[in-house]
Amino acid sequence: MRTYTSVTFSDVKITGPFWSERLDCVLSRTIPSQHQKLVEYAMLDSLKLPQPAPPLTIARNVHNFTTQIFWDSDIGKWIEAAAYALSHRRDPLIEAQIEAIIDDLERAQAPDGYLNCWYLGREPQNRWTNLRDNHELYNAGHLLEGAVAYFHTTGRDRMLRVMMRYMDHIAEVFGPEPGQKKGYPGHQEIELALIKLYHATQIRKYLDLATYFINQRGAQPHYFDIERDARGEPVAAFHQKTYEYNQSHKPVREQTKVVGHAVRAMYMYTAMADLAAELGDASLEKTCEALWEDVTRTRMYVTGGFGPSASNEGFTGDYDLPNDTAYAETCASVAMVFWAARMLNLNLDDQYGDMLELALYNTSLAGLSRDGTQYFYDNKLESDGNHQRWDWHPCPCCTMNVARLVASVAGYFYSVAEAEVAVHLYGGAEVSLPVAGGTVRLSEVSDYPWSGKIAITLDPQGTEAFTLALRIPGWAKGASARVNGQSVPIQTERGYFKLHRAWAKGDVVDLMLPIAPERVYAHPAVRQDLGRVALRRGPLVYCVEQQDINCPVAQVRLPATAALSQDWRADLLGGIMVIKAEGARVDLTAWGQSLYQNHPPPVVPSPLTAVPYYIWCNRGPNPMQVWLKE
Numbered sequence: 013m014r015t016y017t018s019v020t021f022s023d024v025k026i027t028g029p030f031w032s033e034r035l036d037c038v039l040s041r042t043i044p045s046q047h048q049k050l051v052e053y054a055m056l057d058s059l060k061l062p063q064p065a066p067p068l069t070i071a072r073n074v075h076n077f078t079t080q081i082f083w084d085s086d087i088g089k090w091i092e093a094a095a096y097a098l099s100h101r102r103d104p105l106i107e108a109q110i111e112a113i114i115d116d117l118e119r120a121q122a123p124d125g126y127l128n129c130w131y132l133g134r135e136p137q138n139r140w141t142n143l144r145d146n147h148e149l150y151n152a153g154h155l156l157e158g159a160v161a162y163f164h165t166t167g168r169d170r171m172l173r174v175m176m177r178y179m180d181h182i183a184e185v186f187g188p189e190p191g192q193k194k195g196y197p198g199h200q201e202i203e204l205a206l207i208k209l210y211h212a213t214q215i216r217k218y219l220d221l222a223t224y225f226i227n228q229r230g231a232q233p234h235y236f237d238i239e240r241d242a243r244g245e246p247v248a249a250f251h252q253k254t255y256e257y258n259q260s261h262k263p264v265r266e267q268t269k270v271v272g273h274a275v276r277a278m279y280m281y282t283a284m285a286d287l288a289a290e291l292g293d294a295s296l297e298k299t300c301e302a303l304w305e306d307v308t309r310t311r312m313y314v315t316g317g318f319g320p321s322a323s324n325e326g327f328t329g330d331y332d333l334p335n336d337t338a339y340a341e342t343c344a345s346v347a348m349v350f351w352a353a354r355m356l357n358l359n360l361d362d363q364y365g366d367m368l369e370l371a372l373y374n375t376s377l378a379g380l381s382r383d384g385t386q387y388f389y390d391n392k393l394e395s396d397g398n399h400q401r402w403d404w405h406p407c408p409c410c411t412m413n414v415a416r417l418v419a420s421v422a423g424y425f426y427s428v429a430e431a432e433v434a435v436h437l438y439g440g441a442e443v444s445l446p447v448a449g450g451t452v453r454l455s456e457v458s459d460y461p462w463s464g465k466i467a468i469t470l471d472p473q474g475t476e477a478f479t480l481a482l483r484i485p486g487w488a489k490g491a492s493a494r495v496n497g498q499s500v501p502i503q504t505e506r507g508y509f510k511l512h513r514a515w516a517k518g519d520v521v522d523l524m525l526p527i528a529p530e531r532v533y534a535h536p537a538v539r540q541d542l543g544r545v546a547l548r549r550g551p552l553v554y555c556v557e558q559q560d561i562n563c564p565v566a567q568v569r570l571p572a573t574a575a576l577s578q579d580w581r582a583d584l585l586g587g588i589m590v591i592k593a594e595g596a597r598v599d600l601t602a603w604g605q606s607l608y609q610n611h612p613p614p615v616v617p618s619p620l621t622a623v624p625y626y627i628w629c630n631r632g633p634n635p636m637q638v639w640l641k642e
């Protein structure tokens with residue numbers, strides 16, 4: 013059964029400057045601006061079920077599909093993000109907006125509990141006829157996550173009760189018994205939401221329903237084939253052509269390669285890891301470990317991005333990691349954070365903590381602009397200047413996803429076991445936890461990720477001896493520690509430094525994680541990065557933007573012998589640490605007009621400045637590269 017449990021976001025107070033600024037931004041700028049967009053694009057009006065239904069706001073595409081079908085999910089994610097932000101600081105206006113949405117959901121819900129506003133308003137006769145494509149269960153999952161988050165923050169259970177009625181309906185429709193549909197989601201998500209509902213209510217049938225959806229996926233005869241034939245639809249009409257796209261090509265325990273749509277995959281793996289922990293399911297745990305190894309060793313960008321292909325919003329082949337056409341959807345990295353957190357609860361191993369941190373601080377965080385109102389859907393690692401942020405999208409999933417991740421970041425700092433507290437992230441956070449027969453209050457103070465100087469003060473109340481497990485990131489070479497001023501040797505167990513003792517009020521653990529600029533190289537099989545180098549400082553990957561150098565980005569070189577230095581720039585983008593080096597550039601002054609010559613152009617010294625990848629394109633679109641020619 014479960015060894016570690018993540019500490020709920022609402023129980024943790026973020027105090028450090030880095031994440032406090034992002035939380036304030038999401039609460040004061042992102043959530044209000046997103047609500048304005050929900051109004052502007054008539055998404056909230058869709059909950060009111062006007063009759064007759066108005067013309068589509070988003071026209072059907074060549075596949076006869078409109079993203080308007082999953083507007084419910086975007087509203088659910090907005091409620092979830094807003095609820096997380098309200099945990100940081102309550103806001104009466106935002107709470108009133110959520111309550112108004114709940115009013116509409118209550119009125120829209122069918123007598124049998126069904127609640128999908130697309131189907132209720134436009135094609136009620138087609139409920140549960142196209143799980144493969146039309147996102148009914150996906151929508152339900154995101155609305156459910158919003159309800160659970162709002163309940164945790166405010167204690168109000170009205171939306172939770174609405175969604176429980178819907179889940180009860182779904183549990184009647186789907187399952188192994190005669191007369192029940194043997195289906196499962198085309199877009200995975202409801203599985204992890206159901207587990208959250210189980211944790212909030214302790215009602216077992218919700219856990220059982222999540223288990224059913226995972227166990228049934230890919231079983232033969234294939235449900236999506238049965239469903240397709242019942243619709244009278246030709247096989248060729250499925251534009252993705254393969255069930256690898258939605259990871260239903262085989263039962264989940266037989267899957268060893270990460271394939272298809274990246275976000276669907278990560279959501280499914282999150283639920284699988286959650287169920288493995290909850291049920292003590294060794295086969296699911298083993299499958300998760302195999303899939304983890306595959307994706308992190310052969311299919312991951314250095315920035316913690318996933319899925320190079322726009323055509324399936326997902327994966328292609330091993331080591332296929334193009335930079336200028338990278339898709340690396342923001343949602344996929346957000347979902348990787350979810351998965352990594354669940355893997356940590358299965359097995360306290362720094363490979364999961366390091367991955368959580370990498371995806372969080374780089375691709376995920378890049379998805380939200382510094383002012384909190386613009387976004388990246390895809391995250392390239394090289395741009396000619398045409399890639400830019402947008403303020404909305406016909407498929408606004410990433411807007412809400414990055415907002416809900418940033419707003420809930422407090423929920424990824426700590427896990428707790430019977431006699432152990434594990435610290436996964438640093439950056440300033442306070443929490444009171446039940447452990448070892450009592451409680452302990454932890455106060456972690458740091459200026460992470462800019463500084464690796466970390467102080468943790470403990471205040472135990474009635475506890476027996478317990479273990480404090482501190483993650484030592486894989487990049488942290490030469491970490492040191494002191495307890496109450498006395499040096500203690502660091503010995504790690506799977507990357508965690510474990511201190512077991514009878515703790516006393518006022519005990520202080522000082523941890524020093526040396527953070528310095530360093531080079532990173534890709535596996536030689538990643539052909540796009542051969543002869544190139546990337547820069548990293550602590551958890552942050554860096555890039556070079558055109559604005560910071562005196563030549564075109566494509567002509568920049570970083571010699572292997574060039575020393576790297578760092579410089580705190582309080583005047584730049586709200587205060588960031590930049591990396592500097594004596595780089596080089598191609599000198600074209602003597603090249604002339606010839607397209608080709610029989611000698612290379614000279615390379616001359618040129619200063620180089622790199623900024624954190626997450627902050628790029630906040631000074632307007634401009635050329636950028638993560639991987640530099642060496």
